[in-house]
Amino acid sequence: MERAAVTGQMLIALFAEMERTFAAERTAHARAVAAASRRLAGRPLAPPYPGRFHRLSG
Secondary structure, eight states: OHHHHHHHHHHHHHHHHHHHHHHHHHHHHHHHHHHHHTTOOOOOOOOOOSSSSSOOOO
16 A cells, blocks of 8 residues: 555544534534523424324234
């Protein structure tokens, strides 16, 4: 293997790990802010659709 290729791969892995960490921190902060203002965070609930779910017999 070439040293330049290995070094490049290590830098990409380092930046990817940093971005994952930053994304997790941003998400945690946004959830904390939403909870402090008594709002729901996350994906909105789907409206109920009649006939969408069927009761299982048994």
